[in-house]
Amino acid sequence: MSSSETDPTFGMFTCAHGAEGIVKEAIAEKGWRLSFSRPGFVTAKHDEETTLPTDIFIRTASKSLGSGKSGDADELIDRLIEKLSGLPLPFDQLHVWPRDRAPIGRFDFEPGSDEVSRAVATRIHERLGPDHLRCATANDVAQPSDRVLDVVLVDPSHWFFGMHTASTLPTRWPGGVQPVAPEHEPISRAYYKAAEAIAWSGFDLRPGDLAVEVGSAPGGACGRLLEMGLDVIGIDPAQMDPRIANHPRFRHYAARAGDLPRRIYRGAKWLLVDSTVKPDATLSTVRNIVESRETSIRGCLITMKLGDYERASQIPRWRREVERWRPEKIEIRHLARNRCEVCFSVTLR
Known part of the structure; x- marks a missing residue:
């Protein structure tokens, strides 16, 4: 089968706010054509069916399933359910997180889930249920080989949907951010x-x-x-x-x-x-x-x-x-x- 007859691959990638430029350069060198992006978030298309690229500055990489935009969370979840039609179900894990909306450390910003994304994750988990998800809760650390359904909140009313298979430790963490529970208040970040x-x-x-x-x-x-x-x-x-x-x-x-x-x-x-x-x-x-x-x-x-x-x-x-x-x-x-x-x-x- 020629490359013109293969299915394209759509990818979505998260990174630190400010690192999107270097991510774009890295994936473009591997044949990916850039599409929608925001600080901390990049989407791209490859004309052939291929594996997702890796790079020093790519925090997460997912096969994109599309996006939705609405001020109503349930409308966006309906859109997600439509996108899952025809895919092997259920997924093992659900990971929901926001893109970095500021450079790390500026105004004390730290990456990872926030109040809005946690509420969204809970609602998605409730709506999708056991027909779509095996996990008991959202944003658990995935096990190796788990199929993970990814939802990135580019903005609170603009979500991107994707999926990846957990392998390395960062790919198992929700949004690529390690969950840590310090015994005592840390002295510094x-x-x-x-x-x-x-x-x-x-x-x-x-x-x-x-x-x-x-x-x-x-x-x-x-x-x-x-x-x-x-x-x-x-x-x-x-x-x-x-x-x-x-x-x-x-x-x-x-x-x-x-x-x-x-x-x-x-x-x-x-x-x-x-x-x-x-x-x-x-x-x-x-x-x-x-x-x-x-x-x-x-x-x-x-x-x-x-x-x-x-x-x-x-x-x-x-x-x-x-x-x-x-x-x-x-x-x-x-x-x-x-x-x-x-x-x-x-x-x-």
Whole structure:
């Protein structure tokens, strides 16, 4: 069968508000023709039946089933039910979420479900029922291979419908945003960044392991590590929050990482880096640590500050620099909790 006789593929993609331009470039290079978009949301068409593209900055990818626009939620649900006609039913999960309506961190904005999307999710679940959905509630974490029905609220009265099969951990999370329930009020949003980075990386952090965080103040990420039962060293010239500084499994070095002797890192399995310095300087610091004979780091989670999305063009060069360390594996992702920055997950031999 020729390509002209194959069915086209329609896709819908979510990303951080402001990252849609780089997502458009990435999918266009793979033969996708752009269609409707808004900040944080992109749709496109491929003339052939194909798999959905992946990219560092694509948070979620779904096969699009169309959209609906109305001020009446039940009218939109009727539209959704029409779109499901003829598809294999029921779906295993229902995920409903809003697109990012502001850059992450601006006006304290964080991605994920909000009051409106939660109400919509509840109503859709009620209306569709067991004929369409197997899940007991909406927005549960999907299991691998689950078929997920996706509803993105581009605006409260403008919904896009899609579906995907859960595979990697972010594809199992509603809207690609990790559900986290902290034991205590986090000291900073770095808690959520660390939680997502650790889960996404697949690193096997265990109670009693020693982790080092470079750029630790005031202690958000350290809080997550301590919560997981790890011993933690924090390196930062700035002061730590007393709740972290006084923790019995925490040590603080009020210095820059490059100024400390390598013996400080002895016994550490995990290295987290989130410093407000240029990426090249960050990589230089990390290289000097992991290549030292006195260290035995098994995994690094490195936050690379972009400043603006145009600097994403530097990511391949940074990757080549990390490859010089001869790691076992490198993965790069714009985490849902990242601002204008990306996370390098580096597994060392």
